[in-house]
Amino acid sequence: MGTGSDVVHGYPHVETVRSAITALYRRLSYDTVRTFSTSVIPAEVAFADNDDLYLGVQRVARTMVQHLRLPDARMIVSFRDMHHAANVELAAGPEYFIELNSRFKTHRRDIGAALAHEVTHIYLHRLDLSLGGTRDDEILTDTVATYLGAGWLLLDAYREDSVSSQKLGYLTPEEFGYVLAKRALVFGEEPSIWFTSPQAYTAYTAGMALARRDGRQPPLTASGWMGRHRYAKDRRSSQERHGTGPAPAPPPPGAAYAFEGTGPLRVTFPCPTCHQRIRVPVRGRVRARCGLCRTVLDCDT
Numbered sequence: 036m037g038t039g040s041d042v043v044h045g046y047p048h049v050e051t052v053r054s055a056i057t058a059l060y061r062r063l064s065y066d067t068v069r070t071f072s073t074s075v076i077p078a079e080v081a082f083a084d085n086d087d088l089y090l091g092v093q094r095v096a097r098t099m100v101q102h103l104r105l106p107d108a109r110m111i112v113s114f115r116d117m118h119h120a121a122n123v124e125l126a127a128g129p130e131y132f133i134e135l136n137s138r139f140k141t142h143r144r145d146i147g148a149a150l151a152h153e154v155t156h157i158y159l160h161r162l163d164l165s166l167g168g169t170r171d172d173e174i175l176t177d178t179v180a181t182y183l184g185a186g187w188l189l190l191d192a193y194r195e196d197s198v199s200s201q202k203l204g205y206l207t208p209e210e211f212g213y214v215l216a217k218r219a220l221v222f223g224e225e226p227s228i229w230f231t232s233p234q235a236y237t238a239y240t241a242g243m244a245l246a247r248r249d250g251r252q253p254p255l256t257a258s259g260w261m262g263r264h265r266y267a268k269d270r271r272s273s274q275e276r277h278g279t280g281p282a283p284a285p286p287p288p289g290a291a292y293a294f295e296g297t298g299p300l301r302v303t304f305p306c307p308t309c310h311q312r313i314r315v316p317v318r319g320r321v322r323a324r325c326g327l328c329r330t331v332l333d334c335d336t
Contacts, residue, residue, distance in 0.1 A: 042193075042200050043207050046245065048174050052210055053310040054166060055178035056217065060309045060327045062164045068328075072222045074184035075102050077229050080147030088140060095147050096133065099154035102185055105161065110154070114140055120203050123153040125160045144231070148188035148203050155180040173205040181206075181214040187226045190215060190235045208234065212242025220246060221308060249307040252291045254315075256333045263335070266292065270317060270336075274300060302336050 060068060079098045082091050089112075096110035112133045120139075124132040133153050139146050155176050159165070166175050180186035189204040190211035202208065215226055216239065230236050251257045253266035273294035292304040300317040309328035315321050317336045324331050 042195055042202050044209060045207055046210055046213070048206060048210055049213065049245075051166070051171055051174045052178050052206065052214060053305070055171075055175040056182060056214075057310045057327070058164060058166060058175065059179055059182060060311070062162055065327065065329050068183075070104075071183040072224075074187060074224060074226060074229075075099070075147070075151070080188065082143040082146065086143075088143070091143070092135070092146060092150075096150050096154065099147075099150050099185060103154060103158045103183065105154070105158060108157075112150075121149040121153050123156050125156060131157055145188075145192040145201075145203065148192040151180045151185040151188050152176055152204055155183075155185065170205075177204045177206045177211070178214050181211060182218050184218070186211065187215055187229060190238060191230050191232050193235050193238065194232045195234050208238035209241045209245075212239040213245050214242070215239055216243035216246035217249075217308070219243070220250075249305075252304065252307070254292060254302055254304060254334045254336045255307070256320075256335050270294065270302075274317075306330055306332070 075098060080095050082095075092112045093110065096112055100108065100110065106129070109130045110133055111130055112135060114135050114137045116137045117134070120136050122134045133150065135146065135149055139149060159172075159176060159179060164175070164179075165172050177186060177189060180189065186204075189206075190208065192201060192203040193208045193211070194201050204211065206214070212235075218224065219226060227236055227239055230239070251259060251262070253262045258266070269292075292302055294300055294302050294317070295314075301314050302317055303312050303314045305311070306313055306325040306328060308330040309325060311325060311327045313323055313325055313332070315323045315334055315336055319336060321334050321336055322331060323334055
């Protein structure tokens with residue numbers, strides 16, 4: 036939470052976000068991810084003006100626990116003055132202690148967003164899922180909360196005008212929009228109808244554009260003319276070198292595609308849904324199925 040100049044925009048963490056989505060599918064499996072097809076809805080986290088603060092906080096925390104299929108552990112939530120929005124004590128349970136910034140006593144509409152992030156920390160702790168390092172694990176937490184249907188609240192908590200701003204979480208608004216769009220494309224859900232923040236809708240629209248672009252990269256048949264032209268040129272160059280020199284180096288993270296193989300030439304590219312890399316032979320039209328998220332992809336290799 037800070038002034039407008041404190042809000043970073045764009046996609047500085049997008050490769051970590053993509054790695055987080057891959058890690059989530061690997062840890063949970065396709066079938067388990069599909070059980071999160073319904074998001075937390077606004078009525079489940081809403082605060083009426085006459086609601087008791089502490090009873091309301093317990094109710095919202097319980098909603099997050101139930102949504103993430105956590106055991107019915109008791110969440111003890113308190114408020115204190117601190118720099119961060121919230122903090123959680125990760126222990127073995129059965130009780131968990133969450134501290135919220137005192138600011139939320141008078142800004143109750145965003146309590147659900149703060150609790151979505153902190154309860155997801157508990158969920159990942161129980162899964163023993165980590166990317167390694169505090170920064171990457173915070174990005175993992177935001178990504179998982181959003182992809183599993185609770186994190187749209189974090190994007191809706193983003194508000195910005197000419198004199199002030201508020202943003203919760205570690206992702207940029209556009210990155211939250213991107214993860215939310217990836218979820219929407221998988222589950223056919225339209226979360227923008229729940230937004231109360233116009234800036235959240237703008238960020239979601241930008242994120243959706245990038246998410247759709249993931250599905251239009253060569254060698255996918257949905258790629259545009261420019262991408263196909265570039266791909267054909269790179270393929271021709273690789274075919275000319277194939278078998279005459281050392282095996283090519285592994286593709287860098289985020290590379291749209293790369294050619295490899297000491298035998299039949301293959302192309303490797305990220306799945307547009309879960310971002311696990313897929314390898315298919317270079318032989319024209321092929322249909323590939325991602326072994327991780329089961330997405331069926333039409334390719335022209």
